[in-house]
Amino acid sequence: MPTERAADWPHVRLHVVTGKGGTGKTTVAAALALALATGGRRVLLLEVEGRQGLAQLFDVPPLPYEERRLAVAPGGGEVFGLAIDPEEALLEYLEMFYNLRRAGSALKRMGAIDFATTIAPGVRDVLLTGKAKEAVRRKRDGAHSYDAVVMDAPPTGRIARFLNVNTEVAGLARTGPIRSQADAVMEVIGSRLTAVHLVTLLEEMPVQETADGVRELRAAGLPVGGVVVNQVRAPLLSPAAQGRARKRQLDAETITHDLAKAGVLTGAGTLAGRPHIPAAEVVAALVEEGADHAERVALEQSQRDDIALLERPTYELPFLPEGVDLGALYDLAERLRTQDMA
Amino acid sequence: MTGAQEVAPRSPTLDVDALLDDREVRVVVCTGAGGVGKTTTAAALALRAAERGRAVVVLTIDPARRLAQSLGLTELDNDPRPVEGVEGTGSLAAMMLDMKRTFDEFVEANADTERAATILANPFYQSLSSSFAGTQEYMAMEKLGQLRRRAGAEWDLIVVDTPPSRSALDFLDAPRRLGSFLDGRFIRLLAAPAKAGGRAYLRVISAGFGVFTSVLSKLLGAQVLTDVQTFVGSVDTLFGGFRERAEETYAMLQAPDTRFVVVAAPERDALREASYFVERLEADAMPLAGLVLNRVATTDAPDLDAATALAAATRLEAVGRPPVTAALLRIHADRVATLHRQRRLADRFTSAHRAVEVAVVPALARDVVDLEDLRAVGRHLATRD
Numbered sequence A: 001m002p003t004e005r006a007a008d009w010p011h012v013r014l015h016v017v018t019g020k021g022g023t024g025k026t027t028v029a030a031a032l033a034l035a036l037a038t039g040g041r042r043v044l045l046l047e048v049e050g051r052q053g054l055a056q057l058f059d060v061p062p063l064p065y066e067e068r069r070l071a072v073a074p075g076g077g078e079v080f081g082l083a084i085d086p087e088e089a090l091l092e093y094l095e096m097f098y099n100l101r102r103a104g105s106a107l108k109r110m111g112a113i114d115f116a117t118t119i120a121p122g123v124r125d126v127l128l129t130g131k132a133k134e135a136v137r138r139k140r141d142g143a144h145s146y147d148a149v150v151m152d153a154p155p156t157g158r159i160a161r162f163l164n165v166n167t168e169v170a171g172l173a174r175t176g177p178i179r180s181q182a183d184a185v186m187e188v189i190g191s192r193l194t195a196v197h198l199v200t201l202l203e204e205m206p207v208q209e210t211a212d213g214v215r216e217l218r219a220a221g222l223p224v225g226g227v228v229v230n231q232v233r234a235p236l237l238s239p240a241a242q243g244r245a246r247k248r249q250l251d252a253e254t255i256t257h258d259l260a261k262a263g264v265l266t267g268a269g270t271l272a273g274r275p276h277i278p279a280a281e282v283v284a285a286l287v288e289e290g291a292d293h294a295e296r297v298a299l300e301q302s303q304r305d306d307i308a309l310l311e312r313p314t315y316e317l318p319f320l321p322e323g324v325d326l327g328a329l330y331d332l333a334e335r336l337r338t339q340d341m342a
Numbered sequence B: 001m002t003g004a005q006e007v008a009p010r011s012p013t014l015d016v017d018a019l020l021d022d023r024e025v026r027v028v029v030c031t032g033a034g035g036v037g038k039t040t041t042a043a044a045l046a047l048r049a050a051e052r053g054r055a056v057v058v059l060t061i062d063p064a065r066r067l068a069q070s071l072g073l074t075e076l077d078n079d080p081r082p083v084e085g086v087e088g089t090g091s092l093a094a095m096m097l098d099m100k101r102t103f104d105e106f107v108e109a110n111a112d113t114e115r116a117a118t119i120l121a122n123p124f125y126q127s128l129s130s131s132f133a134g135t136q137e138y139m140a141m142e143k144l145g146q147l148r149r150r151a152g153a154e155w156d157l158i159v160v161d162t163p164p165s166r167s168a169l170d171f172l173d174a175p176r177r178l179g180s181f182l183d184g185r186f187i188r189l190l191a192a193p194a195k196a197g198g199r200a201y202l203r204v205i206s207a208g209f210g211v212f213t214s215v216l217s218k219l220l221g222a223q224v225l226t227d228v229q230t231f232v233g234s235v236d237t238l239f240g241g242f243r244e245r246a247e248e249t250y251a252m253l254q255a256p257d258t259r260f261v262v263v264a265a266p267e268r269d270a271l272r273e274a275s276y277f278v279e280r281l282e283a284d285a286m287p288l289a290g291l292v293l294n295r296v297a298t299t300d301a302p303d304l305d306a307a308t309a310l311a312a313a314t315r316l317e318a319v320g321r322p323p324v325t326a327a328l329l330r331i332h333a334d335r336v337a338t339l340h341r342q343r344r345l346a347d348r349f350t351s352a353h354r355a356v357e358v359a360v361v362p363a364l365a366r367d368v369v370d371l372e373d374l375r376a377v378g379r380h381l382a383t384r385d
């Protein structure tokens, strides 16, 4: 049974995850899906950019256009994955509305379907978001098929346009399936059923992009979710030492003394086991590295301040030096849960 | 600083100054995966070349805000502007690509006023010039072509940054993909009814085509098709074809005065991208200057290994010493571990591409935001030890 707890997004059934490219959208979307599935829920994870990033991350063969179970969450939950192919989604459409499956397949072989989604990029986006909407609304035996849907979405620079399908198809057909689909999509995406989360690093460009993205989403009336700060490195110096370290004012004598006490330096004033390396050189190197570290931490703090100005719930995930594998995903999911993102 | 070069110890070193001083080299293209430091590298190379006496123009695509300000890129006129504060006898001009504007200007330069106005007002053109996949790459190439045609009198070296695509190969492939699409058979078929000769051809394939247009107009509305038809009708014969134009700019990248600099961070994904790109350059006979490994971990105390440092930190914490020294030891251990991890990743690249020359830039504590920072990056690029 799903455990009821006070998480931050109780009404949300569609979690859209965006961010500057390379900040960790796919990783965070997957971790969030696992977190949401924990305790016995069914969650669908959607990929829309045709990169098979989910298959790589979960270490399974490339996903077909078909929902597949990707992972089991703690407490019996399940995460399913689907890589949405706009061409296939369009064929589904032609079949549903015009009974055109066979002609559709022929057109696909000619490359015509690809052509159609290229001349009108808005159509492609409506098909992708339409699939998300359908999964959110889908029911089985009177209950929702999925408790939540998580979308690994396009990057921040394109997200508002991608989700704001109404404007996108404004110049297209005024009636017909694409139009009504766009309206139906907006009913879900523009409502409190949806939250658009932004992934960032504590670096200037991604934080700037996040702020721009939040502004654009708000202007388009789309529901801004939380900010996930990814790849955070813990500050190693105490707040008191931080300022002195940055100014290179740490006491070299104390450091030398401590290093000797710990056996790193010898009584003869050299690096243990390396008699040709003077102690002073090692101490100077450590002080320099401490200054660099303090500088980074200070910079990160100012990025945190900028993020705070956005006034959104914020979650942090640590930098994992060995990279992200399936085991690490469970760890990241648990961290999102303890911070009440799920 | 020691350690930086150690990340790629077995590779030949890229002689950046020799590259920048070589008067035969007139175009340097910086490519790589997103976020690795392409824009920074392009700006640093351009400044260094200028301060070594060359007349340089740098075409940036998406500079970080503060860097853009220091380069005077706040005026968005889509044309190079002189950069203030450059030392020496050379000169540096900089610009930031505005893709829509580049497209608009391209149309205006190639069509009479009336026809240009029709094209610019066409809804399909507007979507093509502002939101199509590949347009940014196409226009970056187009702008490079323009700068090249103006070179000689104004500049003797063009340094180009490339768009922030996921894949570095997009810069090479996207323009041709877009060109083929715009010159493709469906676009031609749609445009055909507008021309007399088209009809006979149409009759032959009309069965399939009928289904095609009827499906399209059901989906998109008849207006969209009309827009595409008008667009194709008005650009026809105008540019000598989009694909041909893309082929021409592509060929320009194979010119003997062009060099590629591939930028990578010492991370798995970025190095994989760099590998693909290097192999592609070889396959297409495009000259690679070398690889820039950017944001590499360094240490001034390479002889104090991570395990020793960590053990010492634990010991100090156990005896209750004030935490500063233990913290410094942990910071050091982290750096050494990172450096080793990066070296393993770089090794995989260098052993697959033994002849590729490498320049290494350390991970700096702060972002690269002004000319002084760019000079520092330039010095690191040119350091050979």
Ligand SMILES: Nc1ncnc2c1ncn2[C@@H]1O[C@H](COP(=O)(O)OP(=O)(O)O)[C@@H](O)[C@H]1O
Pocket: A019, A020, A021, A022, A023, A024, A025, A026, A027, A028, A053, A230, A231, A232, A317, A318, A319, A320, A321, A323, A324, B269
């Ligand atoms: N918390 C983390 N710690 C370490 N590496 C990470 C972390 N999050 C993501 N990464 C790595 O960063 C790279 C980009 O992540 P990815 O999720 O693919 O980003 P995006 O989908 O935004 O492009 C991948 O190699 C991934 O393994």
Ligand SMILES: Nc1ncnc2c1ncn2[C@@H]1O[C@H](COP(=O)(O)OP(=O)(O)O)[C@@H](O)[C@H]1O
Pocket: A204, A205, B032, B033, B034, B035, B036, B037, B038, B039, B040, B041, B062, B063, B064, B164, B294, B295, B296, B361, B362, B363, B364, B365, B366, B367, B368, B369
């Ligand atoms: N060697 C470096 N050390 C520290 N920061 C760097 C370094 N190189 C680049 N940066 C920073 O990284 C960010 C991304 O760099 P940028 O050159 O814009 O990358 P790209 O053009 O490949 O996307 C910028 O904020 C830049 O200041």
Ligand SMILES: [Mg+2]
Pocket: A025, A026, A027, A053, A152
């Ligand atoms: Mg991704």
Ligand SMILES: [Mg+2]
Pocket: B038, B039, B040, B061, B062, B063, B161, B162, B163, B164
């Ligand atoms: Mg850039």
